[in-house]
Amino acid sequence: MSEDQKRQLESKLWGIANLLRGKVSADDYRDYILGFIFYKYLSERQYLYANGLLETEEFKDYLTLKDPELLEAIKDESLQSLGYFLKPEELFASITAKGNAATETDSNYILEDLKAVLNHIEQSTMGTDSEEDFNDLFSDIDLSSNKIGRTVKARNEVVVQILNHLDSIDFRLEDIESDVLGDAYEYLIGKFAAGAGKSAGEFYTPQQVSKILAKLVSTDKDKLKSVYDPTCGSGSLLLRVAKEAQVSEFYGQELTRTTYNLARMNMILHGVHYRQFDIRQDDTLENPQHLDQRFEAIVANPPFSAHWKGDDNPLYNSDERFSQYGRLAPKTKADFAFMQHMLFQLADNGIMASVFPHGVLFRGGAEGLIRQYMIKEMNVLDAVIGLPANIFYGTTIPTCIVVLKKCRKFDDNIVFIDASSDENYIKVGNQNELRDIDVEKIIDTYRNRETIDKYSYVASLEEIAENDYNLNIPRYVDTFEEEEQVDLDATAAEIQQLDAALKSNESVLKGFCEELGIKAPF
Secondary structure: OOHHHHHHHHHHHHHHHHHOOOOOOHHHHHHHHHHHHHHHHHHHHHHHHHHHHHHHOOOOOHHHOOOHHHHHHHHHHHHHHOOOOOOHHHOHHHHHHHHHHHHHHOOOOOHHHHHHHHHHHHHOOOOOOOHHHHOOOOOOOOOOOHHHOOOHHHHHHHHHHHHHHHHOOOOOOOOOOHHHHHHHHHHHHHHHHHOOHHHHHHOOOOHHHHHHHHHHHOOOOOEEEEEEEOOOOOOHHHHHHOOOOEEEEEEEEEOOHHHHHHHHHHHHHOOOOOOOEEEEEOOOOOOOOOOOOOEEEEEEOOOOOOOOOHHHOHHHHHOOOOHHHOOOOOOOOOHHHHHHHHHHHEEEEEEEEEEEEHHHHOOOHHHHHHHHHHHHHOOOEEEEEEOOOOOEOOEOOOEEEEEEEOOOOOOOEEEEEEOOOHHHOEEEOOEEEOOHHHHHHHHHHHHHOOOEOOOEEEEEHHHHHHOOOOOOHHHOOOOOOOOOOOOHHHHHHHHHHHHHHHHHHHHHHHHHHHHHOOOOOO
16 A cells, blocks of 8 residues: 555544534544454454455355355364454444444434444453453443444434444555554544643654654664563554564553553554563553563653652562662652553563653652662663653643663663754644654664764763763763854944934934924934
8 A cells, every 4th residue: 555545544534533613622522433343353353354255165155155054164273363352244345234224214323233242342352361361452442432422313413423434445455564554543543642632651762763763672673572661651652663674572550440451453544463462451560461471672651750659658669660779759740650560560671761851860869869779780771862842632741752672782871862952843733743853863873873962972971970870961062052252343333333223313314304394313
């Protein structure tokens, strides 16, 4: 599929979302649009897969298949290969056709049928290896909600309208690369995030920031055994890493149920097999789900300065993620708790790159002691990268990327990069945005460990210690622009000339006023 065709697909999908503007709130119709796109994708995969199995059979079209033995055989194969199963009458095309027929007769609405189909997709996986990946996956699609219509008829009309528009779009799954539809899906997620305000940060990291993090953790590697995101949102960061290196296994954890569902859908839509990913729902700091595992790459965009139980729970003092530091991160600022958690789960040969608010670089108290321990005792800090303000949806605060490594090749210095100046980004609407050239400059500077005037600096550990382990970027990267010196004598002469010219003009104007017989204005 060409880039133009890909853009057309994105435009068509976003066009469906725009149909519901004014009818359903953006936060609500996001879940329906993305959920139904996913349902159509599962249906088309099932249809293509089943037709492939029927090539040697008398019946070639799965949509019209009635033979119970063949259906059972296809079910077994589908659960093994796809991880789920849809009967012919449960396919997207079948339900859409039924919805159109019901609309014409103004009866027999499809809401209950559709609800049963979505439930059956989940139920078909029970007792199989994919059960956890499909469990409650469609729980956010509430077809009885007044949010999409006050009456059954109104709700049915909205749903049928969405299905019809989706049915008119050919996903061309047999012709395209597996990530084309997935990328279009992420495009939609990004568009929804742009209009979601403060809540957008809960589920989406801007694409260019994701690209930086992915490139950082894939430095010197074209294959990664595992990648992990402890606050994975919609899963976009995990999937971005796979564009930079071949990833064998994806792991993530997400607190919010809706976003957790979105992450699993996103994985499957990108062609990641259900055996290749393990996304869990729970609070990462309180109930980590992968604590016994170590990961070769870790990327994250944790909630900035979130609250956690911290000092209120004495059990954290003996938690092996935090105990060696002697202090816990403040309960009103969990930034270092997330950082410590990720470092604990990082493999010896791994790289961690995560976004944080600038405060982690210089705040004192417990955070200052944890920061010092990481640098002085563990020597795991590899780089600090300052990003422009206002590049994240929902917040304008300046942020930074912290890069940690347990076994550092260059273990006697730390790279500081200041990519926050005007020349390192562009303004798009109300947001600041990094360009590809800005991303590449950051990555090249990190990998080459260069000192560039007013942009980057390679600081020795001795310098860091002299600064009391304060990592505030301006301490290391001097971006001060000297003002051009003013020639006071020349300026005085210029003022004298202007004064003489002013007096001459006043004299001429006074003469005009006398000729006209009016009073001069001075």
